[in-house]
Amino acid sequence: MEDPFYVIKADHLPALYYLERSHPRPRRMEWINRGTNSVLRPSTVDMLLRTLFRHPRSPSVKKLHETSGLRVTFAGESERDKFARTFLEARRHMRSNSARIVTAVFEGSESAEAAVEKLREEGIPDKAVSMVWRTSQYLDADYKPSEGHGYLGIASAMAGGGIAGAMLGTAILIIPGVGPVAVAGALTASAFSSVAAFSGIVGATGSGIAKMLTDHDVDGVAATLYEQEIRKGRVFVSVDCVDANCDPAKIHKTLDEAGGKTAGLESGGLS
Template identity: 35%
Template sequence: MTRTITRSYDTYDQAAAAVEKLEQAGISSTDISVVGRDERAKDSNAAEGAGIGAGIGGAAGLLAGIGLLAIPGIGPVVAAGWLASTAAGAVAGAAAGGLVGSLTSAGVDEDEAHYYAETVRRGGTVVSVRAAQEYAATVEAILDGATPIDRESRVAQYRREGWTRFDETADPYVRGQAGI
């Protein structure tokens, strides 16, 4: 049985370090996804797609193939892996859900999927891994060792700010924006 194990990080660099450790542990890059924000890509054109991987983290493996994707309600993100492909398909086909739909179709609880999408919207990065049961503990140890965001405290923070769930029709989040 395969499980989807997902964690969020405040920075792309933290997430990239986790991805590199996953690959070093023998987790196939085809089972790893990363979607998030990276300041080094903010001036790039999301419509141009792939080709920025070497510039923002990774000479080999999954990160070498990282590209840009524009997600409704989030804006441009760096993305690679199966989750990015699913989200890109949803965006291209105008399917509802975008990142939330991609996560839930991979087995992530809907409330968690809304949290992960909001975290990316606010500048964070999500790493999601499809892991066979025998590798789940290793994947969790690596992801947890990379200092992920504490989901419960972050959700509480978001709720204090008035958040209830990810809204893909909202404008992309801008730090320091009034009311946020």
């Protein structure tokens, strides 16, 4: 008898970042074609994850997005049913996510630092601003910290460039599959707990970066896109307009004028 399973549509993948930590862990996970129930080849899965939530460049990629699903298999029906309920609640949470966080990514440290300085000039407090970037795009993803150094600690010497001085509280977090990532500002306090909880089904389908951003109230789809940009060496900046008591539209304009690109949730890309 076949083990009970649940199939997650590809475009529902970001909801995984909103799962409760106590959700049932599946025994097996595999990407499938939902029409034929056949398992996707590794190269096809790689194409799917690299292009998901962006405008498909070809009819074949669009079809891949529409027909793919993640099949998660459980030990029993009770676990499968509990996961289904938990996942439904996670999707509701994702849809109702607050719009208080204004976000953007920048090509490099100079433009990101200029944006932060502009925010300061406009009276935005440091406690409302967060930044995330790879400490070096040349470091290998399997980087290991030196013996005696924890996974999260103040390590401004690794941050490089002027960006380390843009904000107090810069820390280095070693993220599996990515390597050392610098986190600064409001995100620093919660970054370690976010990545520490990065396990189970989420750990097998995405990155700790996206989990960290969704815990920071960044929309799940946007977090998935920003994760890809950070991996490429770009710099993420966010402003919490509740803490800063600011107008989100004005902050968006400031980041845009400084060269920031925002994840367009309707178009599925960075605009």
